[in-house]
Amino acid sequence: MPSQLRLLAAFLLAVMPAVANSAWQVVSAETGKRVEIDRSSIRKDENGKSVALGRIVLDKPIVDPKTSSSYRIVQALNRYDCASRSYSTLKRSYFKDEGDLLREEEVKLAIEMPVRSGMLDDKLLREVCRPKPGPEAATAASKTADKVSQAAGELRKANEALLQKEVKRANLQTPAPEKVEAQARQALATRPPARVPDVSPPALLATAPEKHHAGKPHPPAGEGHARTHAQAHWAYEGDSGPDHWGQLKPEYATCATGKRQSPIDIRDGLRVDLEPIQFAYRPSQFRVVDNGHTVQVEVSGSSISLLGKTYQLAQFHFHRPSEERVNGAAFDMVVHLVHKAEDGKIAVVAVLLEKGLENPLIQNVWNNLPLEKNEYVTPPALSIDVAQLLPADQSYYTYMGSLTTPPCTEGVLWLVLRQPQPISAEQLAIFARLYRQNARPVQANFARMIKESR
Structure with missing residues (x-):
């Protein structure tokens, strides 16, 4: 009898993991990770919305900056509105491995984000909102x-x-229907594609006033780096590329002659006790524009303070790859947060991005990309919390430089955060389809002082 009990216990231990994992259904799989949903967790809340558990399972663990431990599974409790095709995250849990919880966090501000067709969130939404099959459903499908x-x-x-x-x-002589169809298909296949007109988008900090559509609000005043992207025919390659910016217009001469140009290769900095940057970032409404050089997001109500001066956040935008280099190394992307003080001085906070988990704030931006360049999208019922872009470790490098786009104005305070933030391969691919490369090459240092937090 004891031997039979031992055999039964061994059998139960063998099948229990399979039973525990059986509820998870793979929704998407790619190199390095897979996305799963627990269909048994799907339920309706008191407002009739669907609540479900989803998770990302990584092949290799990554370090959690908040605990310095590693995790391999990120589980999220999401609420889905099947009618309006939107979702919000209510809770996140981080697991070292299957069943080994590292930490949990409640989402204090559950932001409703729209779901765009073809994205990973669309796949999850369809799984959550899909009705359970039954005899009636099978008959209707037939x-x-x-x-x-x-x-x-x-x-x-x-x-x-x-x-x-x-x-x-x-x-013409009328052949058989099958032959007619074949001829028509061949004609369509050999027809040359329609030529797409080359539209050079305008630039961001030029002196001429920016045109706006009637009834649309103007961008925030003093955005500096943001406004350069909308008015001159400069580019990132060819005859209008960075090597020629200084010759395109007299106002751009500093791009070629300046001695404090950005970006630079950050190396050999003085390790000192730098004053911490005081971030006062608040959730706010936002609007997104593809200005022909990058994707830009305009916000309000947020600021930073440093060395007794306050700088208001006007906008943030993206570059691929990162314009900054650190000891010669580039990163997958960078987001530049552009601030301006009352005296007109500009401070740019740079957050380096490297491939990893999906970034919820960036996904919110991608979800609201405009269909046309230089057109604004302002989600009426959504807010964005720029603080989500910031890493846990806010130590930084600092130096004096310039705008990285024409007119390359100097006197800009650069604050480059040392710890990168994650961005998923899918999110990188979306930006790459818009801008294969929109980074200015590194500029000469000219013996500038660079300081870094120790």
């Missing part, structure tokens, strides 16, 4: 398939009749 098949047949007949009519109109 009837729908029959109707689709019938409609497809009728459409094919109509196409054949139309093709024959066109052939007769051209006084």
